Amino acid sequence: MKEKSVLQLFPGSLRPLFEGVAKRCFDLSEIRIRAERPVMIYRRGKEYYLTEKGEEKLAEANKTPDALCLETGQVDNLFSYLCQYSPYAYSEALKQGFLTVTGGHRVGVAGQAIRTEDGISGIRNIRFLNIRISHEIKGCATSVLPFLYEKETDKVHNCLIIAPPGMGKTTMLRDMIRQISDGSDVHRGSVVSVVDERSEIAGCFMGQPQNDVGMRTDVLDACPKAFGMEMMLRSMAPEVIAVDEIAVREDVETLLLLLHCGIRVIATIHGDSLEEIMEKPYLHPLFEALYFKRFLLLGERYSACLYDEKGERLV
Amino acid sequence: MKWIGFLLVLAGTCGVGFSLVGEYTMRIRVLSQIRDMMHYINDLITIEYATLPEAFRKAAERMEKPFSGFLKRVSDRMDDFSGEDVSFLWKHSATMLKDVMNKKDYQEFLGCMKQTGFSDAKGQSRALKAYEQRLELQLHQLSEQKEEKCKLYRTLGIMSGVFVCILLF
Numbered sequence: 001m002k003e004k005s006v007l008q009l010f011p012g013s014l015r016p017l018f019e020g021v022a023k024r025c026f027d028l029s030e031i032r033i034r035a036e037r038p039v040m041i042y043r044r045g046k047e048y049y050l051t052e053k054g055e056e057k058l059a060e061a062n063k064t065p066d067a068l069c070l071e072t073g074q075v076d077n078l079f080s081y082l083c084q085y086s087p088y089a090y091s092e093a094l095k096q097g098f099l100t101v102t103g104g105h106r107v108g109v110a111g112q113a114i115r116t117e118d119g120i121s122g123i124r125n126i127r128f129l130n131i132r133i134s135h136e137i138k139g140c141a142t143s144v145l146p147f148l149y150e151k152e153t154d155k156v157h158n159c160l161i162i163a164p165p166g167m168g169k170t171t172m173l174r175d176m177i178r179q180i181s182d183g184s185d186v187h188r189g190s191v192v193s194v195v196d197e198r199s200e201i202a203g204c205f206m207g208q209p210q211n212d213v214g215m216r217t218d219v220l221d222a223c224p225k226a227f228g229m230e231m232m233l234r235s236m237a238p239e240v241i242a243v244d245e246i247a248v249r250e251d252v253e254t255l256l257l258l259l260h261c262g263i264r265v266i267a268t269i270h271g272d273s274l275e276e277i278m279e280k281p282y283l284h285p286l287f288e289a290l291y292f293k294r295f296l297l298l299g300e301r302y303s304a305c306l307y308d309e310k311g312e313r314l315v
Numbered sequence: 316m317k318w319i320g321f322l323l324v325l326a327g328t329c330g331v332g333f334s335l336v337g338e339y340t341m342r343i344r345v346l347s348q349i350r351d352m353m354h355y356i357n358d359l360i361t362i363e364y365a366t367l368p369e370a371f372r373k374a375a376e377r378m379e380k381p382f383s384g385f386l387k388r389v390s391d392r393m394d395d396f397s398g399e400d401v402s403f404l405w406k407h408s409a410t411m412l413k414d415v416m417n418k419k420d421y422q423e424f425l426g427c428m429k430q431t432g433f434s435d436a437k438g439q440s441r442a443l444k445a446y447e448q449r450l451e452l453q454l455h456q457l458s459e460q461k462e463e464k465c466k467l468y469r470t471l472g473i474m475s476g477v478f479v480c481i482l483l484f
Contacts (some may be wrong), residue, residue, distance in 0.1 A: 008398075087433065088434055
């Protein structure tokens with residue numbers, strides 16, 4: 001299934017070259033395509049280049065003798081194909097520099113920015129594509145899940161997932177959402193609203209989640225977090241709201257509003273430690289009121305440390 | 316026997332005349348359907364910012380056979396990310412319309428999806444609109460000449476039959 005979704009990213013003329021890459025998609029993280037430059041493949045932190053025969057070879061500095069280099073026209077065609085020949089329909093996403101395609105994979109784009117008085121209105125002459133392969137790791141949140149529920153009420157604790165980039169915050173959040181939404185023999189399922197500003201959690205393609213986010217989950221895709229959380233609060237009557245990467249004051253203000261309303265929140269944030277997060281001034285209102293009862297710190301390979309509001313380690 | 320022969324000749328030539336009238340009327344009907352189809356697609360692109368497969372799928376729901384089937388086939392293949400480009404899929408699927416369309420109209424129809432990949436909806440719409448306008452113009456001309464042409468075909472059919480009968484007599 002995953003293999004097919006990776007292969008589907010390429011038009012027929014390029015498919016034979018990417019068949020091998022797609023077959024080993026289980027550890028594939030990125031495919032970087034640059035016009036007239038070698039196609040690079042990233043797996044488990046290692047960098048490979050793709051040969052003209054479709055084989056992967058470990059990249060060493062600037063030595064890529066038999067590398068496959070796509071021509072400008074081929075990159076253009078690949079981009080059009082990924083957009084289903086309708087780039088206009090993705091104009092809002094392209095302003096942010098990415099689009100989400102079938103399978104929930106994200107394609108970052110770069111080229112020539114079109115500047116207007118209001119900022120960047122789009123990108124033309126797209127010559128650089130970064131295809132980030134979406135990975136779902138079902139069950140990665142299982143070990144922490146029992147500690148996320150209040151014993152008396154069976155409601156979910158407000159939880160903040162903290163980790164540096166690339167440590168699996170979104171993957172962990174996605175699995176938490178799925179399990180909280182579906183419920184289990186021990187815990188009932190809850191109605192979860194996801195505000196997925198960058199289409200990374202649910203990986204929506206044409207509004208349809210490509211990742212399993214549970215049977216009681218509603219997704220608002222490609223909407224700014226602060227605005228989206230308020231919308232979901234008004235429209236979908238959620239028990240839990242989940243958002244990725246709290247980064248600005250407006251997000252915190254809206255989170256406070258939700259917490260005042262009794263909505264449970266699961267959010268992620270960039271950071272190396274709990275102390276570092278606590279020092280961020282714009283987060284002070286959240287911590288002062290002791291709203292968050294669980295803090296999940298992620299390390300290498302989804303290793304997780306769960307703390308309670310007193311800083312005591314639970315897992 | 317001779318009179319039966321005359322009658323058959325007359326019936327044959329009249330049949331040819333009336334079938335030409337039928338073809339003419341059918342051509343107008345088919346071209347109006349294509350115009351409507353392009354109009355729906357254009358509206359979906361400009362108003363809803365629908366992608367091409369989405370626009371084809373929604374337009375298919377409003378169209379009659381065989382255009383509904385044609386649009387559904389193209390949108391399904393595009394949604395499946397089958398690897399082919401939209402122009403190829405359009406041409407390939409259009410073979411099912413070959414029988415209902417005039418050769419010249421068919422060739423023009425095949426080429427109408429050559430211009431895709433616009434970064435703004437207006438640009439994409441303009442490209443499709445150009446074809447829609449050509450269709451509109453063609454339909455206008457055909458409708459204007461309809462009465463005259465149909466009369467001509469019918470008269471020619473009858474008169475040529477009469478003429479052949481006179482020659483044979």
